[in-house]
Amino acid sequence: MTDPKDANPPAAAAEEGGAVLPASVAEERVSVATQWQLMWWRFKKHKLAMASSVIVILFYLVVIFADFLAYSDPLASEAQRSLLSPQRIHWFDNGRFDPFVYGLTGIRDPVTFKRVYTPDPEKKIRVRFFAPGFEYHFLGMIPADRHLLGVVDARAEDTLFLLGTDEQGRDLWSRLMYGTQTSLSIGLAGVSLSLFLGVLLGGISGLKGGFIDTVIQRVIEILRSIPTIPLWMGLAAALPNDWNVMQVYFAITLIISLIGWTELARVVRGRFLALREEDFVMAAELAGCGQMRIIFTHLVPSFLSHIIAATTLAIPAMIISETSLSFLGLGLRPPAISWGVLLQQAQNIQALAISPWLLIPSIPVTIVILAFNFMGDGLRDAADPYGH
Amino acid sequence: MLAYLIRRAFLAILTMWAVSVLSFVVIQLPPGDYITSYIAQMSSSGSFVSQQEAEALREQYGLNKPLYIQYIRWMQMVFQGNFGMALEYGRPVSEVIGDRLWLTMVVSVAAIILTWIVALPIGIYSAVRQYSIGDYIATFVGFIGLAVPSFMLALILMYLGFTLFNANIGGLFSDEFAEAPWSLSKLWDLAKHLPLPALILGLAGTAQLIRIMRANLLDELGKPYVVTARARGLAERHLIVKYPVRVALNPFASTIGYLLPYVVSGSIIVSLVLSLPTVGPLLLKALIAQDMFLAGTIVLLLGIMTVIGTFLSDLVLIWVDPRIRFEGKR
Numbered sequence: 001m002t003d004p005k006d007a008n009p010p011a012a013a014a015e016e017g018g019a020v021l022p023a024s025v026a027e028e029r030v031s032v033a034t035q036w037q038l039m040w041w042r043f044k045k046h047k048l049a050m051a052s053s054v055i056v057i058l059f060y061l062v063v064i065f066a067d068f069l070a071y072s073d074p075l076a077s078e079a080q081r082s083l084l085s086p087q088r089i090h091w092f093d094n095g096r097f098d099p100f101v102y103g104l105t106g107i108r109d110p111v112t113f114k115r116v117y118t119p120d121p122e123k124k125i126r127v128r129f130f131a132p133g134f135e136y137h138f139l140g141m142i143p144a145d146r147h148l149l150g151v152v153d154a155r156a157e158d159t160l161f162l163l164g165t166d167e168q169g170r171d172l173w174s175r176l177m178y179g180t181q182t183s184l185s186i187g188l189a190g191v192s193l194s195l196f197l198g199v200l201l202g203g204i205s206g207l208k209g210g211f212i213d214t215v216i217q218r219v220i221e222i223l224r225s226i227p228t229i230p231l232w233m234g235l236a237a238a239l240p241n242d243w244n245v246m247q248v249y250f251a252i253t254l255i256i257s258l259i260g261w262t263e264l265a266r267v268v269r270g271r272f273l274a275l276r277e278e279d280f281v282m283a284a285e286l287a288g289c290g291q292m293r294i295i296f297t298h299l300v301p302s303f304l305s306h307i308i309a310a311t312t313l314a315i316p317a318m319i320i321s322e323t324s325l326s327f328l329g330l331g332l333r334p335p336a337i338s339w340g341v342l343l344q345q346a347q348n349i350q351a352l353a354i355s356p357w358l359l360i361p362s363i364p365v366t367i368v369i370l371a372f373n374f375m376g377d378g379l380r381d382a383a384d385p386y387g388h
Numbered sequence: 389m390l391a392y393l394i395r396r397a398f399l400a401i402l403t404m405w406a407v408s409v410l411s412f413v414v415i416q417l418p419p420g421d422y423i424t425s426y427i428a429q430m431s432s433s434g435s436f437v438s439q440q441e442a443e444a445l446r447e448q449y450g451l452n453k454p455l456y457i458q459y460i461r462w463m464q465m466v467f468q469g470n471f472g473m474a475l476e477y478g479r480p481v482s483e484v485i486g487d488r489l490w491l492t493m494v495v496s497v498a499a500i501i502l503t504w505i506v507a508l509p510i511g512i513y514s515a516v517r518q519y520s521i522g523d524y525i526a527t528f529v530g531f532i533g534l535a536v537p538s539f540m541l542a543l544i545l546m547y548l549g550f551t552l553f554n555a556n557i558g559g560l561f562s563d564e565f566a567e568a569p570w571s572l573s574k575l576w577d578l579a580k581h582l583p584l585p586a587l588i589l590g591l592a593g594t595a596q597l598i599r600i601m602r603a604n605l606l607d608e609l610g611k612p613y614v615v616t617a618r619a620r621g622l623a624e625r626h627l628i629v630k631y632p633v634r635v636a637l638n639p640f641a642s643t644i645g646y647l648l649p650y651v652v653s654g655s656i657i658v659s660l661v662l663s664l665p666t667v668g669p670l671l672l673k674a675l676i677a678q679d680m681f682l683a684g685t686i687v688l689l690l691g692i693m694t695v696i697g698t699f700l701s702d703l704v705l706i707w708v709d710p711r712i713r714f715e716g717k718r
Contacts, residue, residue, distance in 0.1 A: 222403045224646060226410070227694050229653035230671055230687045234414030237675035237683070320537045324657055327539060328672060346543055347661070349558075353550050362540045370535040 039305055042382040049378020052371040059184060059368050066181040067136040070174035071147045071160060074337055081169035083355045084117055087161050089127060099127040101160060125151055127160060164357040166345050175337050176361055182338040183319055184368070186253055190318040193257035195311055198264025203295070205265065206272025213269075220262045228259055229324065236330040245336045252331050256321040260314045267310045271303035305383035313376035316369040323365060339365050389706060389713050400699045407691030408466075412459050415684035423451060425678055429475045466688070472681035474674070481685045485667060489689055491560060492666040495659075496651045497697070498582050499589035500644065507594045511601025512633060515609060518602075526598060533595030538654045542588050542661040557584060558662040566665075585662055589654050593647050600643060601636060608632035638709045644701040649694050 030038070043049060062069060087101040103123030109116045131150025138144045151160050163172035205216040232255050239251050275281060284294050319339075325331030326340025327347070334341060342361040346352050352359065423445050427437045437445075446452050453461075465472065471481035514523045536544075549557035559566075565577045608614065609632055617627045659668030667686045674682040706713055 218399070218402065221399060222406045225403050225649055225695060225698050226407055226691050227649040227652040227656075229656050230690050231410055231414070233656070233671065233675055234411075234683055234687055235417065237678070238414070238417035240419070316535070324537060324539060328657065328660065330672075330675065343540070343543070349546050349550055349556075352543070352547050356547065356551075359544065359547060362536075362544065365537070365540065366532075366535050369537075370531060373531065373534060 035305070039382045043378055046378040046381060048374050049381075052374035052378070055367065055371040056375055059180065059364070059371070062177060063181045063184050064139070066177040067138060067144070068146065069148050070171075070177040071131075071133050071149045071151075072171045072174045073134045074170060074175045074178045075335055077168035077170050081159065081161075081165050082167050083351075084161050084165045084169070085355065086164040086172075086357055087119070087159075089162070093124070100124040101127060104159070125160065127151060163360050164355065166342075166358065167351070172342075172357060172360065175342060176364070178337045179339045179342050179361060180364060182249075182332065182336060183322060183340070183365075186249065186256070186322050186332075186338070187315045187319040189253045190257040190322070191260060191311055191315050193253060194260035194314065194318075195264055195307070197257065197261035199268050199307070201261070202265030202268030203272060206269035206276070207295070216265070216269075220265060223262050232256070232259070232321070232325060233328065233330050236325055245332075248332060249336065252322060252325065256318050256325070259321055260318055264307070264310055264314060267306060268303075271306055272299065275299055275302060305379070309376055309379035309383050312372060312379055315376075316372045319365070319369060319372075392706070396699060396702045400695050403695045404692055407695065408463065408688060409459070411684045411688035411691065412462060414687050415462075415680045416455070416458075418678050418680060425475055425680070466685075471685040474682040475679045476673070476677050476682075481682050484682060485670065485686065485689070488665055488667045488670055489686075489693070491664070492652065492655055492659075492668070492690070493693055493697075494578070495560070495582065495585055495589065495664065495666060496648065496655050498586040499651050499655070500593070500647055502583070502586045503590040503593045503597060503647065506590070507597035507601060510594075511598045512605060512628070514598060514602040515605035515636075516628060518606065523602075526602075530595035530598050533591040536591075538588055538592060539657040539661050541591060542585075542658045545584070545588065546661060558664070560585070560664050560666075585655075585658060585664055588662075589651055589658055592654070593651060597643065597647075604636035605632055608635050638711075644704070645698045648697045648701065652690060652694050 033041075084104065087104070089099050089101055091097065091099050093100055101124075102119035102121055103125050104117040105120040105123070107116055107118070128150055129148065130146050132145045133147040133150045135143065135145045149160065149162075159171075161171050161173070163176065165171055166175070201216055205213045235255050236252065239248060243251070281294060281298060284298050289298070322331055322338060323340040323343065326333075326338050327343050329344060331340055332338045339361050343359075343365075346358040346362075423442055426445070427442060430437050451458065469482065471485075473479070474481045474484045477484050510526050514526045517523055546557060549555050560578055560581045561574065562577050562581075565574045568574055609628075611632075614627070614632055617631065618624075655664075655666060656668040656671060658664070659666040660672060663669065667690065671683060671686045674680075674686065
């Protein structure tokens with residue numbers, strides 16, 4: 001696999017060196033590079049995949065720092081502030097950097113008797129960075145109360161709603177941060193479970209062959225030819241109503257991971273079948289290696305890169321599944337917050353027409369799925385030594 | 389060919405059996421059984437079911453028997469076309485489902501046909517004019533199609549339709565036809581409403597097919613026989629459509645088997661957003677009300693229809709791909 005012809009020809013290596021190296025030196029570098037180095041060089045050439053990886057990393061930073069990025073308690077509801085439109089931050093006041101938002105004044109509409117809020121230019125609410133806010137435990141351990149944004153000397157009526165509020169008057173920005181945390185972590189957890197299932201079953205299938213292989217292959221084919229959503233809906237609907245948020249979270253993770261494993265198992269099996277016949281496996285066998293040693297020290301490293309690529313491509317499907325189930329009200333349920341739960345509020349077209357910001361959670365969903373797809377494509381190309 | 393046909397038919401039957409078992413699991417999963425829900429339903433409407441009556445009902449439905457006997461009984465019922473009672477509606481399940489199952493299939497098949505019609509020319513164009521602006525646009529739209537879940541696309545289009553044109557773009561029929569018996573004009577009304585949901589449902593599949601078609605055709609275009617044909621002066625259009633496209637089409641046809649379950653799945657959620665009269669909204673309501681016979685039957689019938697659809701697409705594949713037709717004849 002480390003044949004110099006397969007990797008990027010000298011050009012890429014020269015690029016790596018920063019200066020134009022004589023061809024022979026560059027070639028030398030390619031021929032002594034490890035497999036991972038070759039892949040990294042190749043991956044770096046894929047601009048879109050690189051940019052996507054940065055986006056994915058940013059999103060996972062949001063997962064880690066969700067408490068910090070949110071500035072109000074995502075569950076604090078206030079009927080008075082139902083469906084407020086987003087407040088724009090004005091960065092400069094009288095030519096000085098002094099961010100503020102206009103306060104909202106509520107009046108009753110004389111015709112519809114609904115409370116209508118309008119920005120009040122008299123009331124300026126100062127916004128500060130790293131302001132103290134509600135208390136939380138960073139990473140579940142370290143107590144903290146600082147947030148990226150906050151209102152100075154907050155009185156009860158001084159509020160900040162960057163993305164508006166939902167029907168219960170909860171701040172959409174803060175909820176979006178927590179929703180990102182849930183949706184992206186459930187994607188990872190789901191993919192780990194299906195990876196485990198996929199590697200186990202695909203590995204057994206590819207290694208043992210024969211009858212077991214046939215059975216597992218038929219099971220995969222059957223699972224792939226059944227419309228899954230109605231089935232998962234049925235399973236999700238059976239979760240007891242009195243389960244708490246964590247229990248539902250794990251159950252939903254389990255349910256969506258049942259979707260993803262078939263594709264991963266197919267990849268693993270294909271790799272096992274291809275590598276089983278290789279000379280280095282034969283050599284290891286002749287040298288007296290046990291089966292476990294052959295699998296884990298000889299086979300797995302040689303197709304690990306493919307597995308990583310396939311896993312990356314499986315994550316978006318997980319995220320879509322969770323979002324869809326929660327959107328239907330069968331996945332995570334409030335008080336849990338996920339992208340699907342947030343989008344559920346956008347189901348009502350009348351509500352949506354009046355408060356279009358309820359659709360905002362669909363933007364991160366789209367971006368993250370795109371980014372994962374591009375990143376996975378890049379990884380797959382980079383992992384394939386015979387690609388162009 | 390016969391061996392292939394038998395293998396596919398066998399697999400289809402096996403899949404249907406698996407679907408029936410899974411549907412049975414869905415029915416059995418919630419706590420309590422059919423009679424408990426029935427009693428709850430009756431007492432909420434003011435009637436009373438005595439202990440003896442409940443026992444008699446359990447006996448009648450075989451609910452005190454072991455699970456596998458219950459499964460066999462349920463299968464017997466299903467084969468006689470009796471799917472049990474839908475609790476919420478107090479009517480037989482088959483009556484409640486009615487046209488909805490067919491409409492689900494109509495929407496799904498329309499989505500797949502539309503997918504083909506759109507993906508084929510765009511795929512060919514993208515491959516022949518590789519790296520042209522059109523190719524980039526197709527790739528970009530394709531990626532958006534892959535990334536936006538269909539229900540979200542439906543939501544966004546609903547919103548745009550509502551705010552820009554003040555029109556409700558949901559539904560499959562105009563108001564005057566919704567409850568009307570089938571007639572030619574109702575059919576025409578359906579045909580007019582069909583393209584939008586079909587497009588929404590088909591977009592993800594279209595994106596996938598464009599990519600497959602483009603990749604396949606690119607592989608073919610580099611082959612010597614294309615160069616030879618060109619060197620011999622064959623007209624470009626003739627050359628491409630007649631040879632490489634035909635070869636590239638084969639893997640294209642086989643993806644339909646995977647597309648159908650995917651589209652049927654998607655139709656459930658999209659139907660909810662667009663309020664289409666398919667089984668989607670019915671299934672969700674049944675699941676929330678724990679009306680398990682209705683829910684289980686919908687899962688079962690959807691699965692079986694999908695398996696039959698996939699099998700039919702396999703038959704199409706035999707017709708399209710001579711390699712399968714002549715398998716074993718050499």
